[in-house]
Amino acid sequence: MKDLxxxxxxxxxxxxxxxxSAGSIELNNPVxxxxxxxxxxxxxxxxxxxxxxxxxxxxxxxxYMEERTKKFQALTELPEPxxxxxxxxxxxxxxxxxxxxKPISLSDQANQIFTQWNYSxxxxxxELSQSQSDIGGFASRLTxxxxxxxxxxxxxxxxxxxxxxxxxxxxxxxxxxxxNHIQYMLNHNYIFNRTYSDRLKIRSIIEKQExxxxxxxxxxxxxxxxxxxxxxxxxxxxxxxFIREIRTETAGRxxxxxxxxxxx
Amino acid sequence: xxxxxxxxxxxxxxxxKGQQRLVNEQKHHVxxxxxxxxxxxxxxxxxxxxxLINEKNNDWLAIPYDTGCQLYCRxxxxxxxxxxxxxxxxxxxxxxxxxxxxxNSSLFIAKNPRETMLLYQLFGNSVDIIGLVEEGxxxxxxxxxxxxxxxxxxxxxxxxxxxxxxxxxxxxxxxKEIAQQIKRIIxxxxxxxxxxxxxxxxxxxxxxxxxxxNMDINQFVxxxxxxxVIECNDSQHSPDQIQINSKEDLKLNDALIELLPDVVxxxxxxxxxxxxxxxxxxxxPFLAILGALIGKRRYAKIGGITIYPVIWTALFAxxxxxxxxxxxxxAKNIFKPVKEALESKYESEYARWLExxxxxxxxxxxxxxxxxxxxxxxxxxxxxxxxFWQALHENESLVSMPGEFTA
Numbered sequence: 032m033k034d035l036x037x038x039x040x041x042x043x044x045x046x047x048x049x050x051x052s053a054g055s056i057e058l059n060n061p062v063x064x065x066x067x068x069x070x071x072x073x074x075x076x077x078x079x080x081x082x083x084x085x086x087x088x089x090x091x092x093x094x095y096m097e098e099r100t101k102k103f104q105a106l107t108e109l110p111e112p113x114x115x116x117x118x119x120x121x122x123x124x125x126x127x128x129x130x131x132x133k134p135i136s137l138s139d140q141a142n143q144i145f146t147q148w149n150y151s152x153x154x155x156x157x158e159l160s161q162s163q164s165d166i167g168g169f170a171s172r173l174t175x176x177x178x179x180x181x182x183x184x185x186x187x188x189x190x191x192x193x194x195x196x197x198x199x200x201x202x203x204x205x206x207x208x209x210x211n212h213i214q215y216m217l218n219h220n221y222i223f224n225r226t227y228s229d230r231l232k233i234r235s236i237i238e239k240q241e242x243x244x245x246x247x248x249x250x251x252x253x254x255x256x257x258x259x260x261x262x263x264x265x266x267x268x269x270x271x272x273f274i275r276e277i278r279t280e281t282a283g284r285x286x287x288x289x290x291x292x293x294x295x
Numbered sequence: 296x297x298x299x300x301x302x303x304x305x306x307x308x309x310x311x312k313g314q315q316r317l318v319n320e321q322k323h324h325v326x327x328x329x330x331x332x333x334x335x336x337x338x339x340x341x342x343x344x345x346x347l348i349n350e351k352n353n354d355w356l357a358i359p360y361d362t363g364c365q366l367y368c369r370x371x372x373x374x375x376x377x378x379x380x381x382x383x384x385x386x387x388x389x390x391x392x393x394x395x396x397x398x399n400s401s402l403f404i405a406k407n408p409r410e411t412m413l414l415y416q417l418f419g420n421s422v423d424i425i426g427l428v429e430e431g432x433x434x435x436x437x438x439x440x441x442x443x444x445x446x447x448x449x450x451x452x453x454x455x456x457x458x459x460x461x462x463x464x465x466x467x468x469x470x471k472e473i474a475q476q477i478k479r480i481i482x483x484x485x486x487x488x489x490x491x492x493x494x495x496x497x498x499x500x501x502x503x504x505x506x507x508x509n510m511d512i513n514q515f516v517x518x519x520x521x522x523x524v525i526e527c528n529d530s531q532h533s534p535d536q537i538q539i540n541s542k543e544d545l546k547l548n549d550a551l552i553e554l555l556p557d558v559v560x561x562x563x564x565x566x567x568x569x570x571x572x573x574x575x576x577x578x579x580p581f582l583a584i585l586g587a588l589i590g591k592r593r594y595a596k597i598g599g600i601t602i603y604p605v606i607w608t609a610l611f612a613x614x615x616x617x618x619x620x621x622x623x624x625x626a627k628n629i630f631k632p633v634k635e636a637l638e639s640k641y642e643s644e645y646a647r648w649l650e651x652x653x654x655x656x657x658x659x660x661x662x663x664x665x666x667x668x669x670x671x672x673x674x675x676x677x678x679x680x681x682x683f684w685q686a687l688h689e690n691e692s693l694v695s696m697p698g699e700f701t702a
Contacts, residue, residue, distance in 0.1 A: 039687075042591065042603040048684050056684045060594075062603050062692035063674065064587040066580035066626065068610040068619030092579055092608040096617055097542055100573040109569060116565045121632040123558045127585070128636055130592040137595070178595055179604045183585050186593055187558040194595075201554040205578070208551055211544040216611070231468070235523075255496070 039063045040090050065091075089168035092176065095212050123187060133192050135182050141199035145181075148203045149174055152210070159214065169213045177206045229256065229264035234273060237291050244277065244288045265289065301363050301382055310364070313346025313357055323347060325356050328369045333409045334506045339416050343392045343408075350380065358408045360428050361388035362438075365408055386436040389443070391425040396446070399423045400453045404477075406430050406460055406470075406501065413502045414458065417515065423450065431460065431469065435476055444480055454485045456522060462492040462500035474525040487522035494518045547575050566625045576622035579608035583694050584630050587672055590692030623696050627673075634672055641669045 038046045039061055046058045137145060156170040180202035181194045188198055236253045237245050245253075251261055268274040272292055279286040317326060317340060325347055329335045346357040348366075355366035355378075363383020370376050379385055390408040395415050401422040405411040411426025418424065425446075435443065455477060459470035470488060478486045492500050499505045505515070552560060559578065566577050586604035595602045610619040644667040655662035674693030675683040687693050 040605055040607065042601070042605055050681050050684065053681060053685060056688050058684070058688055060591045060601075060603060060691075061687050062587060062590045062605055063687055064583040064605055064692075064694040065607045065696070066583035066610075066623055066694065067608070067697045068576075068612075068623060071611055071613055074609075074611060090607050092606070093611055094575055094579055094608065095545060095611040096573045096575050097545075097613045099571065099617065100546060100575065101567075101571040104571045112569060113565055116561055117629070120558055120561050120565060120629055124585075124588065124630060124633050125636055127588050128633060128640070130589065132592045135593050135595045137597075175602060176606070178597065178602050179586070179606060180582065182593055182595055182602070183582055183589060183604050183606075184556045184559075186589055187556045187585070197554075198556065201556060204551045204554045208547070209579075215542075215545055239524075255493070 037086060037090075086168060089165075089172050092173075092209050093212050093216055094209070095216055126190065127186060130186070130190065135185065135192050135194060137181075137194045137199070138196060140196035141181065141194045144196060144199055144203065145177060148177065148206075152206075165217055166214070169217075170210070173206050173210060173213070176209070177202050180205050229254075229260060230268050230273070232256075233261075233264050233268060233289075234291065237274065237289055244290045246286070246288045250289065299382065301361075301384065302359075306364070306380070309348055310344065310346045310357060310359055313348035314341070314344065316347040317341070317345065317356075320347060323354065325354050325368050328373075329356050329367075329409075332369060332373065332375075333413065333503055334416075335409065335412050336416060339412045342394050342415070343390075343412055351378070358390070360385075360390045360408070363388075363428070365390075365428060367409070385428040386432065387438045388428065389425045389439060390428050395419065395424045396450070397423060398450055402447075402450070402452045402455045404455065404457045404459075406458060410458060410502050413506065417502070417506075417512070422456075423452070427459075431466070432473065435473060440476075440480055443477070447481055447484070452484065454487065455481070456487045456489055456519060457525075458489050458491070458502060460500065461488070461490040462497075471525070478525045486525040487519070488525055489518060489522040491518065494521055545575065547578075562629060565629070569625060570618060570621050572618040572622045572625065576610050576617070576619060577625065579606070580610070580623050580626035580696070581629070582606050583608050583696075584626055584672060587692045587694035588630070588633060620698050623698065627696065630672060637670045637672070641667060645669075 035046065035048065039058070040063075042060045042062055044060060046061065047055055048058075049055045152170055152174065156166055159166045177199075181199045184198035184201050185191060185194045188195070232254055233250065236250060237243065247261070250256075250265075251258070254261060256264065265274065269276060274289050275292050277288045277290060279288075316323075317337070320326065321337065326337075326340075329340065330337075340356070344359050346359070348355055348357045350357075350366055353368065355368050357380070358365040358367055363385055364380040365383070365385070366378045366380060368376050389404075390411050392415075395411070399422045403414050403418065403422050403424045405414050405424065405426035407430040408426055408428060411424055414426075415424045457470065457474050457477070459473060460466035461470055467490070474486055474488045491502070491505060495505065495508075495510075499508060499510070552563065555563075555578075559581070562581055563574055563577055566572075567574050583606040586606040589604050591603050593604065610622060612619055648664060648667050651664060652662050668689045670690055671686070672694055674686045674690070674695050676695050676697035683695075
């Protein structure tokens with residue numbers, strides 16, 4: 032299912048799904064957008080260990096707010112909607128219903144500023160990736176979002192087939208703002224998966240061992256993890272290259288110990 | 296420019312009057328809440344100069360600190376509501392009182408003012424106690440650092456125990472970050488992070504919950520013995536390496552709004568007054584629906600790739616009170632005439648198709664024209680549903696707006 036979602040995000044030429052009741056359904060360059068909302072607690076509860084690496088999370092533009100930015104208003108204090116403004120906006124939106132299928136290109140100036148931005152985003156990402164290893168995936172998707180926003184803004188503005196410098200600047204401004212949200216969430220570990228703290232705990236237990244090694248029983252004892260929880264954390268750590276398994280064959284069961292990679 | 300002093304004579308006067316109110320109005324719901332929810336006693340509140348005041352049309356427990364004043368009460372379902380008096384600088388100081396820093400050999404640092412007072416009630420005679428003003432901070436400010444440093448120089452503590460949140464990975468990591476920062480300030484002095492959640496096997500997350508579950512003093516002592524020793528971790532998290540952007544960077548600024556196309560600006564202007572949803576939550580849902588409306592009729596070919604306006608966005612909030620769903624509804628609302636226009640377009644196309652079909656049948660002619668598709672903007676919320684695939688097949692572009700996001 033995750034692969035299908037990723038294919039849809041990339042609006043691939045052909046995406047096929049075989050269903051029991053409706054046979055085979057083929058989608059050609061489907062455009063599926065998504066706008067959703069959640070609390071941090073719920074989000075972290077629902078994440079499984081695979082999401083962080085699947086690329087799914089990196090495709091979602093997060094907007095994160097911790098506190099109110101407006102004064103609280105009681106329902107009875109809310110004003111009536113501005114009908115004139117509503118009509119002005121919807122008139123513009125209605126024009127988009129009958130758009131013809133056409134490719135869009137970038138004006139020379141738009142191309143130039145996009146290229147510059149892309150380079151500077153890349154540099155910033157490389158710098159940030161020293162402290163935030165996950166940022167690269169988010170930044171690379173954000174580049175594509177820059178073009179998507181510019182495309183949308185151009186259609187709202189003039190429905191021309193060439194993206195203007197002005198709309199490209201707006202798209203870049205929006206992406207930079209969203210990049211702040213991505214960084215903030217990564218800085219605060221909000222986008223880490225739910226087993227991440229377990230992994231850190233395992234790391235810190237091993238770190239505290241004098242000889243830098245610890246066996247499974249000791250890990251269980253010190254972490255208070257269940258067998259399943261410990262296995263999951265250890266697997267993730269080994270897979271990510273933070274911990275290595277040291278197996279010593281004996282006459283009976285092999286002796287398995289764990290150490291941090293690069294520490295010993 | 297000299298920094299404005301928060302504690303003006305007027306504000307001091309408000310607190311003084313409020314302290315009297317606190318003594319006189321012990322049946323007031325604010326005091327009852329502090330007693331019942333937070334286990335705080337009147338003499339403790341008194342020691343910390345707390346007051347009962349009216350601000351912003353509401354009665355609050357005022358909790359003063361050096362650079363401001365926290366306002367605390369509970370809402371009708373008992374959730375804590377925390378604000379600060381105007382011009383407060385909550386990241387510039389710690390919360391404490393004279394009696395809580397007497398020169399004992401250990402220093403306890405609590406996660407917020409209420410927990411500071413609770414620790415004071417429990418251990419006030421044997422340890423010194425201070426607290427953070429802002430719960431959930433991940434760094435001490437420069438002023439907090441220098442204040443703490445001077446306190447440590449003056450008092451010469453033998454150890455520091457931190458009672459911070461550790462009940463989720465996020466809070467644990469943030470607390471560890473602060474603990475390591477403190478360790479860097481004080482060097483050789485031992486610093487411990489007391490992980491209440493871990494110690495109680497997930498039953499309690501803080502001192503308040505331990506108190507509610509009647510944890511005895513021996514258990515607290517044993518919890519201290521099992522606290523995590525904090526080591527300096529310069530290689531991973533030196534302050535130079537971490538570029539922490541502040542909450543301010545998350546806010547929409549005028550310069551960005553000015554750049555946006557008129558329609559987006561108008562949408563913000565239209566929707567913003569209609570609720571107290573942060574404006575920050577308004578833009579991306581609006582653009583996601585626009586992406587679905589434009590669909591694959593506009594695309595950009597760059598190099599070997601084709602880019603369609605596929606937008607995936609999620610609004611995240613620390614709590615459930617920031618009206619995220621309202622932000623989604625407002626975006627949907629502005630597209631209502633578009634939805635209606637699509638519907639009426641379908642109806643007229645269908646009527647025309649039906650008419651043509653009838654004529655063909657009447658004339659015994661073959662009729663191959665496909666039935667018009669009822670176009671819509673919104674699709675099912677889960678892409679695992681068969682209806683999702685059918686709807687996307689028929690419409691070619693859709694937007695899903697699930698009220699609760701799951702990866």
